[in-house]
Amino acid sequence: MELQNAKNMLAHALKNNYGIGAFNFVNIETCKSILESAEAKKSPVIIQCSTGAIKYAGVDTLVAIAKSYAKNMTVPVCLNLDHGKTFEDCKIAIDAGFTNVMIDASSLPYNENIELTKKVVEYAHKHNVTVEAEIGVLAGVEDEVSASEDDAKYTNPKEAYDFVKATGVDSLAIAIGTSHGTVKFKGEPKLRFDILQEVAKLLPDFPIVLHGASSIPQDIVKMAENFGAKLTGSVGIPEDMLRYACSLNVCKVNVDSDLRLSFTAGIRKSLVENPENVDMRKYNEVGMELIKQQVCHKMDNVFGSSNKA
Numbered sequence: 001m002e003l004q005n006a007k008n009m010l011a012h013a014l015k016n017n018y019g020i021g022a023f024n025f026v027n028i029e030t031c032k033s034i035l036e037s038a039e040a041k042k043s044p045v046i047i048q049c050s051t052g053a054i055k056y057a058g059v060d061t062l063v064a065i066a067k068s069y070a071k072n073m074t075v076p077v078c079l080n081l082d083h084g085k086t087f088e089d090c091k092i093a094i095d096a097g098f099t100n101v102m103i104d105a106s107s108l109p110y111n112e113n114i115e116l117t118k119k120v121v122e123y124a125h126k127h128n129v130t131v132e133a134e135i136g137v138l139a140g141v142e143d144e145v146s147a148s149e150d151d152a153k154y155t156n157p158k159e160a161y162d163f164v165k166a167t168g169v170d171s172l173a174i175a176i177g178t179s180h181g182t183v184k185f186k187g188e189p190k191l192r193f194d195i196l197q198e199v200a201k202l203l204p205d206f207p208i209v210l211h212g213a214s215s216i217p218q219d220i221v222k223m224a225e226n227f228g229a230k231l232t233g234s235v236g237i238p239e240d241m242l243r244y245a246c247s248l249n250v251c252k253v254n255v256d257s258d259l260r261l262s263f264t265a266g267i268r269k270s271l272v273e274n275p276e277n278v279d280m281r282k283y284n285e286v287g288m289e290l291i292k293q294q295v296c297h298k299m300d301n302v303f304g305s306s307n308k309a
């Protein structure tokens with residue numbers, strides 16, 4: 001199938017109360033593992049590249065990898081730019097063949113976020129590309145800030161409503177207490193579901209995106225540590241919380257760290273257990289197998305997207 005934009009995929013997820021995994025990739029190994037899992041699970045899938053991934057591998061190379069694997073698939077695949085920061089980031093991705101872009105102007109003042117998002121929406125829609133934006137600053141409750149400063153980082157539901165109406169954006173990432181990386185909480189995991197519920201009430205037919213949604217599986221952390229990794233304090237979003245989010249209006253669930261951890265754990269294990277091996281395909285395959293297990297597990301048991309394509 002051709003890569004498609006996110007419009008129909010997110011609408012279907014919203015209507016049928018499931019989430020679509022949006023998994024980051026940086027190379028053949030990550031892309032192939034994610035797409036083979038989606039095909040096996042008959043699940044729609046979003047694959048995404050950060051600007052860092054584009055710097056690492058090259059925009060045309062990443063698009064070519066995505067297209068060449070998606071071509072023979074039967075499930076819908078969308079290729080998203082993750083955290084584009086400027087109009088130029090988004091234009092480069094759109095011109096190269098991405099089918100959804102995120103403009104993350106969440107660190108700018110609200111009105112500037114609106115202006116930049118509108119400009120990206122105008123260009124993207126002309127090219128049949130959908131757009132995700134963000135308001136609120138993604139941060140974990142681990143930040144030692146006072147309650148009022150803390151509140152200022154979370155998405156304001158009324159602002160979310162106004163932002164969607166003002167920009168014509170296709171999906172919106174909101175801040176409810178998740179954060180990027182492997183250390184998401186210092187104490188008990190806690191998300192502001194009251195904010196998500198309020199946004200869902202104000203925007204009942206609108207797809208919401210959750211960033212920083214890795215669960216940081218402790219068995220994978222242990223495996224990596226057993227083979228030399230140092231990952232002190234790693235803790236992620238409990239799967240029950242993600243299930244609940246997907247039952248509300250969260251339709252796109254961003255996962256990068258869980259796949260990085262899985263790939264790293266597999267490669268470490270393979271290299272330690274097979275010190276004579278110098279064929280990278282062999283240790284890459286062990287990492288890829290662990291990525292596939294993670295992606296399949298999430299589609300089956302957390303996001304509920306299996307058999308929805």
Ligand code: G3H
Nearest residue numbers: 024050052053083180256
């Ligand atoms: O949202 C951030 C993603 O995990 C991408 O991370 O910029 O290191 O590729 P990166």
Ligand code: 13P
Nearest residue numbers: 181212213214254256257
């Ligand atoms: P994690 O670090 O939780 O995997 O989040 C990834 C993400 O939000 C990419 O945009």
Ligand code: ZN
Nearest residue numbers: 180211212254
């Ligand atoms: Zn993110």
